[in-house]
Amino acid sequence: MAKLTEKTELVQVRCKVNGDAYTGTAEPRTLLVYFLRDVLNLTGTHVGCDTGHCGACTVIMDGKTVKSCMVLAVQAEGASILTVEGLAKGENLHPIQEAFWENHGLQCGYCTPGMLMSALFLLQRNPNPTDEEIRRGIDGNLCRCTGYVNIVKSVKAAAKKMRGVEVTA
Amino acid sequence: MTPKKFAYFAPASLKEAIQLLRENEDAKVLAGGQSLIALMKLRLAAPAALVDITKTGDLLSYIREGKNDNLEVGALTTHDTLERSKIINKKFPILSDAASKIGDQQIRNRGTIGGSCCHADPAADLPTALTALEPEFAVRGVKGKRVIPQSEFFVDTFTTSIAKDEILTEIRIPHTPPKSGSAYIKHSRREGDFAIVGVGAVVTVGPKGVCRDVRVSLGAVAPTPIRAKSAERHLKGKTLDEGNIAEAAERANEEADPPSDMHGSRQYRLDMIRVFARRALNLALSRAR
Incomplete structure (x- = not known):
């Protein structure tokens, strides 16, 4: 069994992000969001509050939304992760991104990467949500600009675009 | 908002996890981490080592009928799973009520019933809901398995009667009579x-x-x-x-x-x-x- 001191140093983390295999090193205390941003250079995922409240750092890990500031990078060993960078296909925006664009679902845009991931998770589970279900679905994502009205509108529009279309991590 | 340095172990079995808890002074069990990691980031907690029990081969996420007219819930069952479980909604809506009111979707996706009970925050939802159901808590340690009745499980704020080298594996909830x-x-x-x-x-x-x-x-x-x-x-x-x-x-x-x-x-x-x-x-x- 490894000695305690050896294990506090850098360890290797292997995971799949947006379909690509990555290997990076991190301290056990490195949070997943910093691993994504600083080690893998995937800076689309934002650090908002850094206290697990705001949801700006939301990514989809093994099919479920998580706040990547509340997960250790080492916990993502072997995991499959989808970040905002994995939504668009080349020049083509994801239907949820299109819907946010068309319905003014963002103002400053800081919460948007996390909001998009929560919207995707919701729509995968519930392709035709009511306004109330949308509001509950994004209960872990704070937006300080929009008042949420246009975000709910955007998710509703995205649902329409996506209905019947399967999108997976 | 970075935790203090700690050693991380992801043992392949519960047996190994228990051994690690025994050998490492000041080691803590890591499950979903939605309370523990938050505390560590605030440096209100600074364990020297974390033993991650989510990667053991012993799968602790399940909801199944037990042998003694009870329902067995694996300690790593997430709040999200509880909230959506048909059998929980039918037999113990008190638990789906409680699970659905925890944090937000992302926290419910990671947080576990066992973690919430072991963390023993007096304001947490599942421990309160479970207290009305009088369940038993099955734990495993170096000396083997034992069962703690609900009345003896929660001892004080953030304190349970689980020993340092024991791990909560299952919560057994007795079925309630018809009506x-x-x-x-x-x-x-x-x-x-x-x-x-x-x-x-x-x-x-x-x-x-x-x-x-x-x-x-x-x-x-x-x-x-x-x-x-x-x-x-x-x-x-x-x-x-x-x-x-x-x-x-x-x-x-x-x-x-x-x-x-x-x-x-x-x-x-x-x-x-x-x-x-x-x-x-x-x-x-x-x-x-």
């Missing part, structure tokens, strides 16, 4: 906040609408979740009507010893216990019929 209903409601200023007052209720209706059995549990009003025994005594054997429920609820705060803090004064909490006990009992009763 039983259960509910958990919570008073908080915002969705997903910790409870200012949380109330769980289980009601069993007997012949002629008489209360055959009743259990009321309270959270956030004492160092551990507690039972409102006086209210229970008052209702048992009486007709389950609005008047008797209201009278029982009036007594629901007799065992409580709530703190005063920024979320509410002691007196406010004592008052709210009565209001929410009445609502929880009525909701539980409506589900019993």
Whole structure:
């Protein structure tokens, strides 16, 4: 069994992000969001509050939304992760991104990467949500600009675009 | 907001995990991490080592019928799974109520029932709800397995009777008789906040609408979740009507010893216990019929 001191140093983390295999090193205390941003250079995922409240750092890990500031990078060993960078296909925006664009679902845009991931998770589970279900679905994502009205509108529009279309991590 | 340095272990079996807990002074079990990692980031907790039990081959995420007329819930079952489970919604809606009110979707996706119980925050939802169900907690340690009854599990704020080198593996919830209903409601200023007052209720209706059995549990009003025994005594054997429920609820705060803090004064909490006990009992009763 490894000695305690050896294990506090850098360890290797292997995971799949947006379909690509990555290997990076991190301290056990490195949070997943910093691993994504600083080690893998995937800076689309934002650090908002850094206290697990705001949801700006939301990514989809093994099919479920998580706040990547509340997960250790080492916990993502072997995991499959989808970040905002994995939504668009080349020049083509994801239907949820299109819907946010068309319905003014963002103002400053800081919460948007996390909001998009929560919207995707919701729509995968519930392709035709009511306004109330949308509001509950994004209960872990704070937006300080929009008042949420246009975000709910955007998710509703995205649902329409996506209905019947399967999108997976 | 980076935790203090610690060693990380992801053992391949529970046996190895228990060994690691035994060998490493100041090691903590890591499950979903939605309480522990938050505390570590704030440096309110700084364990020297984390033993991640989510990567052991021993799968601890399940909800299944047990052998002794009970339901077995694996310790790593997430709040999201509890909230959506058909069998939990049917048999123990008190638990799906509680799970659905924890944090937000992302936290419910990671947080586990075992983690919430072991963390033992007196304001947490699942420990309060479980207290009304009188479950047993199955733990595994170096000396083997043992079962802790609910009445002995929660010891104090953030403290359980699980030993340092033991791991909670399963929660066994006894089934309630036919014509039983259960509910958990919570008073908080915002969705997903910790409870200012949380109330769980289980009601069993007997012949002629008489209360055959009743259990009321309270959270956030004492160092551990507690039972409102006086209210229970008052209702048992009486007709389950609005008047008797209201009278029982009036007594629901007799065992409580709530703190005063920024979320509410002691007196406010004592008052709210009565209001929410009445609502929880009525909701539980409506589900019993």
